[in-house]
Amino acid sequence: MKIISKLLYLNLFLLLFISCDKNDDLIFNDVAGIYQGTLSTNVSGKFDAKSVIEITNPATVEITMNGNEIQVHCYNDNFDTTLILDLFRDNEDIKVCLTGSDFEEIYGHIEGNREMNEGMVENVNEWIQHLSDEHKQDDEHFGGFDMSQNAFEYTFKVNGMDYHFEGYKQ
Template identity: 45%
Template sequence: MKNLVKISGIVVALLVLFTACEKDETNNPTVDGVYEGTLNGSQTKSTAEVAESIPATTEITITGENGIRVHCYTENFDTTFMMNYYMDNDSAHVCYTGDDFEEMYGHMLGEGHSGGMMDDMHDGETEWMHHMSEEHNEGDEHFGGFDMTNHSFSYTFQMDMNDPSDDLHFQGIKQ
């Protein structure tokens, strides 16, 4: 009988421990997850040349500090690429990384930084504010991000950098 009481006590203690350690998404939202929504743009026009919204899914996977893999797909569209994300109060904005960053903005990501990308942040500065002040010139364009309050993700895919009329726009809600 003593062993049964001890085992019951241990089980109850473990349940309390696991419940206490469970992550609460409402207090600590994350960007990773599956977003269901639509993809639209000039390439989604029907045969009658009417723009349509096509059901689409985007899977976001965290790959490291500020890094994500974005996989967006529909019946006729499937792309996967890497990006960085930067928290900004109730939002998180995305920006290119690696060669894509250099091609878009004309310099390597992290030039002039020593240590980690966010090591020299100032008081009251968000990750996004720091990224913008350290890495970008006024007018540099970005193409999407997360609304943490509404649990949504939006992104504009540049199908042809020289022709914005070919852009595809994803808008989705986290499932």
């Protein structure tokens, strides 16, 4: 009976240990790959300026890793753009933010030194820390990863137009 009891406790301990380690499994490399989905944009009506037409077409996003950044290449027959985004853990998901001159153009200031803050405070949500360090309350962000669904969504701002991609990893 003692052996069964010890085995039961050992199994419970292992189950708890594995369960508690779930957040550590969220690694940035998991986002790299090909995402198939749709690219939507809103276009004002040709004859009636008040009407808006949503155009949706199939599209592909290729994501490649570069340290804690990703290169995002989104394309279809009528659209082709590439940009670099920073990655931040947000509980079970990963959020993204522009980098370099794209960051400065949208938010009006130079991005801080991310590496200085890494590892200094334990158990701090990286995304919340990023928002606190780099952004004003009303700053807009354009997408991220739903890791439980293997999904990516992002709104690309190109030549005054918004192109919204939603897709799933293949």
